[in-house]
Amino acid sequence: MAGVASTLAKKRALAAGFGTNANASKYLNQDFESLRSECLSRGSLFTDSTFPAEPASLGFNELGPRSSKTRGVQWKRPGELVSRPEFIVGGASRTDICQGGLGDCWLLAAIASLTLNEDVMARVVPAGQGFGRGEYAGIFHFQFWQFGEWVDVVIDDRLPAKDGELLFVHSAEGSEFWSALLEKAYAKVNGCYEALSGGSTTEGFEDFTGGIAENYDLKKAPSNMFQIIRKALASGALLGCSIDITSQADSEAITNQKLVKGHAYSLTGAIEVNYRGRKEKLVRVRNPWGTVEWTGAWSDNSSEWNSVDVSERDNVKADDGEFWMSFSDFTRHYHRLELCTLTPDTLTTDDVKHWSVSNYDGAWRKGSTAGGCRNNPYTFWMNPQFKIKLEEEDDDPGDDEVGCSFVVGLIQKNRRRMRKAGEDMHTIGFAIYEVPEQFHGQREVHLDKNYFLSHAQTARSETFINLREVSTRFKLPPGEYLIVPSTFEANLNGDFCLRVFSEKQAETLPCDDPVKAELEDDTVPEGEVDAGFRGLFTKLAGDVSIITDHYLFDVSSTGTDIKTDGFSLDTARIMVNLMDDSGNGKLGLGEFATLWKKIQKYLSIYKSNDMDGSGCMSTPEMRMALNKAGFSLNNTLHQVLAARYGEADMTIDFDNFVACAMRLEMMFKVFKKLDMNDTGFIELDFFQVRTLNCSLIKSLCFFFQF
Secondary structure, X not given: OHHHHHHHHHHXXXXXXXXXXXXXXXXXXXXXXXXXXXXXXXXXXXOOXXXXXXXXXXXXXXXXXXXXXXXXOEEXXXXXXXXXXXXXXXXXXXXXXEOOOOOOHHHHHHHHHHOOOHHHHHHHOOOOOOOOOOOOOOEEEEEEEEOOEEEEEEEEOOEXXXXXXXXXXXXXXXXXOHHHHHHHHXXXXXXXXXXXXXXXXXXXXXXXXXXXXEEEEHHHOXXXXXXXXXXXXXXXXXXXXXXXXXXXXXXXOEOOOOOEOOOOEEEEEEEEEEEOOEEEEEEEEEOOOOOOOOOOOOOOOOHHHHHOOHHHOOXXXXXXXXXXXXXXXXXXXXXXXEEEEOOOOOOOOOOOOOOEEEEEEEXXXXXXXXXXXXXXXXXXXXXXXXXXXXXXXXXXXXXXXOOEEEEEEEEEOOXXXXXXXXXXXXXXXXXXXXXXXXXXXXXXXXXXXXHHHHOOOOEEOOOOEOOXXXXXXXXXXXXXXXXXXXXXXXXXXXXXXXXXXXXXXXXXXXXXXXXXXOOOOOOOOHHHOOHXXXXXXXXXXXXXXXXXXXHHHHHOOXXXXXXXXOOOHHHHHHHHHHHOOOOOOOEOHHHHHHHHHHHHHHHHHHHHOOOOOOOOEEHHHHHHHXXXXXXXXXXXXXHHHHHHHXXXXXXXXXXXXXXXXXXXXXXXXXXXXXXXXXXXXXXXXXXHXXXXXXXXXXXXXXXXXX
């Protein structure tokens, strides 16, 4: 119940506006303003007990307590390293970010991108903090996007240092500390500094903006790459580009035409101009140095501009690090393009087009919702499913391909934090299918195994890969489609976040079976019990003509071709509670006959779903078995049932299957009895609870355990 309650609480908080950048959630319930005020009033510097200045905060392997790299490390406040520390001097710039002894260049490249956009920078680095008198108390805070919500992360300013110098990120002049403190806050969110080693710049892009990132190899660019760039710029996206290096010696080497290798550029414009009777595609690139510009065709003061009307020229003479080049030259010289589409709340102007955004949490759980990729045909259908409805085509006058553009991003949650425990990224991806017409407009449906065995996928993620996120851009005709996210291998536990960014308004919803039960009235009247069964009952019950759970426990082991040691005492009590209408804990002849009929029905279902004839049913097979028994359950309930009744090897014996089915039947019957107006909700006060008999109370207790 705790996991479900936590999910509901999070949804209510988001609905109330918590978790936005303007009202970020307090990470670990630490409130920056109150903590700083408390320290200022006491005249003491803040010490963060949730991320202590200890070896465990550095790492677990290469930066572990016994590593030579951490030997001699001391945690120092900025005032202990320099005489006059500063937070930010003259605005944030790329020279504030110099890599230290940690392999997190991917993060530093993303931090550098912050310095190019003041609005985005202000969302990550809140104003009103520094080393000035009256504001400094050894405490700072930063805001990051984490899997669907913004969190405000508080840290103290004790930084790891060695021989009097910062061990990790530092500024070029050494007196500016915003980048080092930001890195520490990000390490805190991810468990330790070492957890930041290795990654993709796009991961940082997303955590600093809340947007969705794409990575393009320009040597394999799609045919409509220019249109993608132009539309991305029109929607306010962040775009970066770079030239690959073949050796460390190439890093920031300058080519003959003044392009810098291994250097992060930003892409700021894309236009078409009339040039000598034809259209020429141009892109505008910015070197964050503010100098060193391209000297080839279409550069500042190049002869090509003389053949372009003055009205089409755009600031082509300023020596400001920004320059134009033809799109063909751009794709020939540059290798990588990273594109981050921003959420509507990030954009501060209505001059750009806002994309529609949907965000959903989900989980893969062994034995219930972790079906693996399509290579696992008999379990793939069990993965969570999401429906997207595309209705409006793109506004693409220059694009021959008609359709609806959208980007799907699948993020696996918290995997960096789990590195300490020996875990790492799963290999993840997703497939997209057309929704059958008979299910159009429906949300309460989870397509089953037969559908996926007989239908091919319409599209899929570019690859299954062990990165935090897999994202791919699509353009499909209007219609309804099903997105199925999965790990590559089946039965791997993990939590994920699925996001869909669409150029036009598009409806995205999770698809799941409704929670309901269609139960037969299989009551056996006492007068219809045959003589043979009466004899059995009399033999078991003795002179008192009743059967208790103790007797049921004793007689339950019947000779069948399934693996069972008979019903446990707990299961027997569940069955007696379900059938005991009088509430005295005993069964009469009619009640026992009805129970026996149920057991035979469940035995038949159990055997028919034991596909391999092993005498045991698997937890994936249990989902189909419960459906045949009349129960329609959602993913959350299937996860709980598989965890509660399944064994470690994902098998479920007959005793546990009967216990599960009987409890479900009890739950639905009690709920229906209390929900007299068929609203789908019940509300009980203390006096109503007092009127319930013992078996009803037990059933409700079971219900609320979900």
